[in-house]
Amino acid sequence: MSDLLTIGDVARRSGVAASALRFYEERGLIASDRESGGQRRFPRHVLRRIAFIVFAQRIGLSLEEIAVELAKLPANRAPTGRDWQRLSATWTSRIDARIAELERLRSGLTQCIGCGCLSLERCHLSNPGDRVARQGAGARYWLGDRRPR
Amino acid sequence: MSDLLTIGDVARRSGVAASALRFYEERGLIASDRESGGQRRFPRHVLRRIAFIVFAQRIGLSLEEIAVELAKLPANRAPTGRDWQRLSATWTSRIDARIAELERLRSGLTQCIGCGCLSLERCHLSNPGDRVARQGAGARYWLGDRRPR
DNA sequence: CTACAAGTTCAAGTGAACTTGAAGTCAAGC
DNA sequence: GCTTGACTTCAAGTTCACTTGAACTTGTAG
Numbered sequence: 001m002s003d004l005l006t007i008g009d010v011a012r013r014s015g016v017a018a019s020a021l022r023f024y025e026e027r028g029l030i031a032s033d034r035e036s037g038g039q040r041r042f043p044r045h046v047l048r049r050i051a052f053i054v055f056a057q058r059i060g061l062s063l064e065e066i067a068v069e070l071a072k073l074p075a076n077r078a079p080t081g082r083d084w085q086r087l088s089a090t091w092t093s094r095i096d097a098r099i100a101e102l103e104r105l106r107s108g109l110t111q112c113i114g115c116g117c118l119s120l121e122r123c124h125l126s127n128p129g130d131r132v133a134r135q136g137a138g139a140r141y142w143l144g145d146r147r148p149r
Numbered sequence: 150m151s152d153l154l155t156i157g158d159v160a161r162r163s164g165v166a167a168s169a170l171r172f173y174e175e176r177g178l179i180a181s182d183r184e185s186g187g188q189r190r191f192p193r194h195v196l197r198r199i200a201f202i203v204f205a206q207r208i209g210l211s212l213e214e215i216a217v218e219l220a221k222l223p224a225n226r227a228p229t230g231r232d233w234q235r236l237s238a239t240w241t242s243r244i245d246a247r248i249a250e251l252e253r254l255r256s257g258l259t260q261c262i263g264c265g266c267l268s269l270e271r272c273h274l275s276n277p278g279d280r281v282a283r284q285g286a287g288a289r290y291w292l293g294d295r296r297p298r
Numbered sequence: 299c300t301a302c303a304a305g306t307t308c309a310a311g312t313g314a315a316c317t318t319g320a321a322g323t324c325a326a327g328c
Numbered sequence: 329g330c331t332t333g334a335c336t337t338c339a340a341g342t343t344c345a346c347t348t349g350a351a352c353t354t355g356t357a358g
Contacts, residue, residue, distance in 0.1 A: 008304065018305090019347055027345095037354050039305055059254055063345070088258040095255045099248050105208055106244045109237040157334065167335090168317055176315095186324050188335055212315070 004033070004041040014050045021050075029053055029067050045078055052084070059091055060098065153182070153190040163199045170199070178202055178216050194227055201233070208240055209247065 011018040024030045025040075030049050032040040049070065056066045069087050073079045160167040173179045174189075179198055181189040198219065205215045218236050222228045 006305080017347080020345080022306095023346060035354085037305085038307095039354065055254060055258060057345090059251070059258075091258060092255055095251050095258075099251050102208070102244050102248050102251075105204060106241055109204060109208075109240060109244075155334075166317080169315080171337095172316060184324085186335085187337095188324065206315095 003044060005044060005046070007032075007040050007042070010042050010046060010050070014047055014054075016050055016054065024050070024053065024063075027063055027067060029063065029070055048079075048084075052087070056091070059095055061091075061094075152193060154193060154195075156181075156189050156191065159191050159195060159199070163196055163203075165199055165203065173199075173202065173212075176212055176216060178212065178219055197228075197233075201236070205240070208244055210240075210243075 005013070007018045007021055010016075010021055014021075016024075021030065025032060030042070030046050030053075032042045032046070035041055052070070053063075053066055056069065057063075061069070069090070072087060073083055154162070156167045156170055159165075159170055163170075165173075170179065174181060179191070179195050179202075181191045181195070184190055201219070202212075202215055205218065206212075210218070218239070221236060222232055
């Protein structure tokens, strides 16, 4: 197994479909060299980047947000453990916020829905806006979202 | 304010757009009577149902799943607090599972990504398949999903 | 050298959850 | 009785994150 991986290699090793990898490349989340014939050759460290993408999605970030984060990595040298940790630090708070929301929802579920306060504006389980359960275009101020404009 | 609400009333009171309410009705999540002229008139208790829908979405259920849950409510009488609580009981475990996953992700973020184990199959932060961060068609067995067929 | 698996691009399709627009009808206030 | 805002349906559009298909080219094993 050489130092450069074909798209098929990367797909097998990461569990991410080749079509998705091409899509990520198109969106600038990963990069590849090209062989003389035009085929992609990925440096091995792309696997780490892909792992990060998968993690981040699972946490609830959009590809666009992930791209922004990944852009913060140094372009000229291979990212160190410290680089990665700096990125992920931001997210810890995001995860915490989402956990807190889920805990609020859990108590709201047993308390509010059963008791009836849920039926109106009194029930403000606050804290909106993370993307995992992001607001559609419709505002839901039951959950603390701002009122629709 | 009478006992029957127009779609505009419901939209204002729930914060859910009228177009979304029509969509929910089409999908069988809520129901309405019609006036002679054909306009919708919603019984007041639909607000509770809508609150439930919004909650459930926030937790991560799809509309289809929510429809299944709501179908368990007694059709012939107004649901009691006990009815609602029976529904939401199922979800508590779901929320707990999602919280657990987020906690795993949080530690994975600081430990695995920094250290390098994330780069390959050794890193199995298990437990797949809730819908908030649901798997796309691409499998990601890094996160414990089954391998693609 | 040839077969054929694996790669390429580009356009179009998918599904979830809605929104938007067009074209028309209803209902409430004056 | 008329105006005006709220409502109706239906079809088509939107965003996200990909996948699928067609038509074609590369690269490797025998």
